[in-house]
Amino acid sequence: MTASFSNLSLAEPLSRAVAEMGYESMTPIQAQAIPVVLTGKDVMGAAQTGTGKTAAFSLPLLQRLLKHENASTSPARHPVRALVLLPTRELADQVAQQVKLYAKYTNLRSAVVFGGMDMKPQTLELKRGVEVLVATPGRLLDHIEAKNAVLNQVEYVVLDEADRMLDIGFLPDLQRILSYLPKQRTTLLFSATFSPEIKRLASSYLNDPVTIEVARPNETASTVEQHFYSVNDDDKRRALRQIVRQRGLNQAFVFVNSKLGAARLARSLEREGMKTTALHGDKSQDERLKALEAFKKGEVDLLVATDVAARGLDIKDVPAVFNFDVPFNAEDYVHRVGRTGRAGASGLAVTFVSNSDGRLVADLEKLLKKKIELEAIEYEEDKPRGRINDGRRAWREAGELGDPRDVLDAPPPERERPARPQREFRSPAVSRDPFFDQPYQPPAADAAPAWESSTRAATSKISANIKPKRKVAALFKPEQA
DNA sequence: AAAAAAC
Known part of the structure; x- marks a missing residue:
């Protein structure tokens, strides 16, 4: 009754x-x-x-x-x-x-x-x-x-x-x-x-x-079909495309763990021909509301979002939620998955589990109080060719992709990396702030106005801050995997 | 390992 x-x-x-x-x-x-x-x-x-x-x-x-x-x-x-x-x-x-x-x-x-x-x-x-x-x-x-x-x-x-x-x-x-x-x-x-x-x-x-x-707390709706797939980080996009195609999904939420990740993923999915928009906290409020509106109206198929969209948003008939990244907080899994299967509708929740997610999956099992079975994906497309530019990626690809929980306590294998070049520490002879720390020098009569030179100083300061970072990154690029 | 919430 x-x-x-x-x-x-x-x-x-x-x-x-x-x-x-x-x-x-x-x-x-x-x-x-x-x-x-x-x-x-x-x-x-x-x-x-x-x-x-x-x-x-x-x-x-x-x-x-x-x-x-x-x-x-x-x-x-x-x-x-x-x-x-x-x-x-x-x-x-x-x-x-x-x-x-x-x-x-x-x-x-x-x-x-x-x-x-x-x-x-x-x-x-x-x-x-x-x-x-x-x-x-x-x-x-x-x-x-x-x-x-x-x-x-x-x-x-x-x-x-x-x-x-x-x-x-x-x-x-x-x-x-x-x-x-x-x-x-x-x-x-x-x-x-x-x-x-x-x-x-x-x-x-x-x-x-x-x-x-009303229900056991920390529980997902029983009308949502949930899958956990073992997926290499590099294969996540084609796994997503494949599942969307196989299931004939017309729309889905795609959750990632970072704002930058959301922006990047949305861009590449867009490039691959999927109608995609991103929703995250680095967008202006106007853009955020527009992204949500476009998704609600069905003008975009995939909404790539951070956990800003994990909770409470009530959008009718979203057939699927992808956890492109396993959420850092187990609770957020429940909230993310709650975007689908609303008001008794059925829904699909797919979580991509990569090799480094063992701890998160274990946390999730604890919260949900059930064993999570990892499934494998049989890919229909060929693997896209990508550069190997990271020792860890090479390790992932070399080994079989097993259950990440098996390596919970095992440290990742040692990898050779070039010795970090020691950078000399030079204590500045004079402070670099042209205004406050240098003794005042009267400008030459034909010198540029003070604001101009200070702008230059500021600019060079900024580039000084950027350039070394680039160099360091280049130095760490291994010669070969 | 992050995100969110104020300019």
Whole structure:
């Protein structure tokens, strides 16, 4: 028996919006979380991604904002009463759009603030007053410090992707934000993954919380078919092409571990004739939103992304996810794979495991609590001819590609490398900064103006910094493999 | 071995 939204007795404006969106029965996380959030208690919620988490917290939150008058006598008619924090800009954007839809027929106002966009329009919206504020941490702090956002009347805080928000990279910002909020408030934490440490840390932010676990945490959807292939780093691209062709995939996410890697891979796939775009944090926000939009519209087939896109992004009907690189954090595997097989659809997740990934695969087995079977690929294409320019690559190619976990404790074989040429250390006789450290010399009457020579000095300084690097790289290139 | 979040 599935619970339905109509049994919830949501306020009329909310049920009207829900009906208009075509929602009828609730997903398990919604059925469990909504009644609890309606009581105003703290919640720690673990639910698989793609199961309607956003509605699970925003609908009851809006309901409470409607039902309970703001107790304070603030002059601001629309103080921020609910704050929703997310770890990426795209996610903040997406959640804010959903909240807007749910709140469409209410008088409640909402806004979203995140970095990479002009501060001014955001400031205007904040000054006008919003009850629900969706934000990424950095930009929110900017607005707090500029006194654009006043958070001393916040009644509800939601940390979506809570384990990421509590990890070391975000924690300082998060703590500063929380320090601006009233102690007396409701805190809601949601994520698909919770490591034991994060769980402990999280509970220190919660007051007598209700724990909701709809599925076992750290679990991928059962509708996703998962494969792990042993692939040489040099064969990954043709493996990708082959699987896309064999499976007749019309679209896929391709995850890599670095921004540079994403840019490079996207470029080479594009050159090989696949409609590809990249999404990573070195792109401008405009480019990021455009890349995502193009993928959503089906204008590109492959979205090569860093983990900026690993979490929460809700794109319908993505048939497959490739882990071109095994993710550094096992948790991120669960999130990446969660981009496919959403809302009960089927999906395919393919992970390329290269020889140096033994540790990561072992971590993954621990998190997923299951043995990972590595499969081999039979290539249909010939191997592209490539230069051997690296001793380690030669070693990889010489040996058979076995299970990388077998060499977990074995160091890679010693390889001969030319002795590093000792570079003389010369202590500078004079400091190289022309302005500050040199005794002043009156310029000759016909000398170039000072700014020109300092520009030259700066330029030569820069090239001095670049050139040796190139030389060193050339020196290390082995004569032959 | 990295990414994300502020200019």
